[in-house]
Amino acid sequence: MSLAEYGTELDENGHPATPDDATTRAPARVPLRDRLLTLDELGNLAPPEPLIDGFLYRNTLAQLSATAGSYKTFAAIAMSCSVALGEAWEGHRVPSAEKVIYVAAEGASGLRSRILAWCELSGCDPRRLSDQLYVLPCPIQLGNFADVSEACDMAREIGAGLVVLDTRAKCTIGLEENSATEQGRAIAAAERIQEAAGCTVLDIHHAGRSGSTPRGSTAWDGGVWSDLRMEGSDLVAKISCEKHKDAPSGCEHHFRAVPHTVSETLMPGVPETARQTLVVVSSDGETDPLSLTGSVRQLWDAVETASTSAGMSPATLLDVSDISRATFYRALKTLQTRGFIKNAGTEKRPMWVGTALGRQAFKGGAVS
Incomplete structure (x- = not known):
């Protein structure tokens, strides 16, 4: 419930607004007596609807916390x-297209x-993302009345x-991170945005150094x-659904970060190094021993036993793997797309x- 519903509106400095300000800026307060529900009326409440099935739900407040990197x-x-x-995200249903505001509070230069x-x-x-995905290249300060309004x-x-706040730290400057009271103000402000548009607000937050537990006050938890809590390093990641209030939770989903260089067609005139980035994709079930051929194992053995720290060129790998050219390139693509190998060179000289x-x-012959 927002501060406005309690009849406590804040001015642009974060202080309680005057009665005149509260009257003009806050919606009319609904008396508590008029909000009471009977058991039959509870049955009329709509069940939670997924925004991304299993991860995000409509018109809710969510957080995704993870360590740096x-x-x-x-x-x-x-x-x-x-x-x-x-469209489905890595096998998880997205029922309908929704407009998205991505608040790039830490800067938008690398988002393109x-x-x-x-x-x-x-x-x-x-x-297709035109008029559907919008990027705000500055923070929304949740402690500032004007910003939130x-x-x-x-x-x-x-x-x-969907409104994504990336990251909470940049959107709560001036609010004590370890204070439940001050973070409670930030939560109320995020709920105001949620209620204004009937949207989901996803807050991206840093975890402590020791794991995926969110940093600071537990008020957000x-x-x-x-x-949602995320862990990852060396191109491998995991998202744990720690809690959904009224939907199944406790599940884990595995991902890999695939290196990708955007084509010059989409980014003409941009240096190759500025086009190199990562894409997170699902890796659930990808290490099933029955899903990979012997040639993939053979090529992997060549990569691991013969490569240097600088990597090996495709021509050298082809020579040492002792498989046909056509089979080699199919196996190479499999290893690449599944994130089992990465390009330590350049686009032209991998x-x-x-x-x-x-x-x-x-490991230990788990894949064959």
Whole structure:
């Protein structure tokens, strides 16, 4: 419930507004007596509807927390693009297309290549994201009345179904991170945005150094409807659904970060290094021993036993793997798309090396 519903509105400095301000800016307060529900009326309440089945639900407040370098922004971008297009995200149903506002509070300079890379790997025409995905290249300060009011108007006018705040730290400057009282103000502000547009607000937050537990006050952990926690390193990641208030939770989903260089067609005149990025994709079930051929194992053995730290060129790998050219390139593509190898060279001169995900998959002959 928002501060406005309690009749406690804040001015632009975060102080209680005067009666005149509260009257003009806050919606009319509904008396508590008029909010009472009978048992029959409880039965008329709609069940939670998924925004991304199993991850996010409509008109709720959610958080995704992860340590630095865990690929949380890449995951948030992939979710946002899927919701904007109304297409399943890595096998998880997205019932309908919704407009998305992505608040790039830490800067928007690298988002274009990340979004275009997702489009290329997903086979999506980026033009389909026009008027569906919007990027705000500055924070919305949840402790600032003017910022929150403007964000409410913006989300309502656009008709947003999802607002992503990346990251909470940049959107709560001036609010003590460890204070339940001050973070409670931030939660109430995020709920105002949610209620204004009937949208889902996804808060991206840093975890502590020791794991995926969110940093700072636990007020958010109790206040959110969905609590997602992410861990990742060396191109391997996991998202745990710690909590959904009224939907199944406790599940884990595994992902890999696939290196990708956006084509010059989509980013003409941009240097190759500025087109190199990552795309987070599902790896659930990908290490099933029955899903890979012997030639893939043979090529993996060549990568691991013969490669240097700088990697090996395709020509050298072909020579040492002792398989036919056609089979070699099919096996190479399999290892690449599953994240078992990565390019340590350039787009024009690739040098392939094994990844931690590949070593985990092939450990002890698990994959054959």
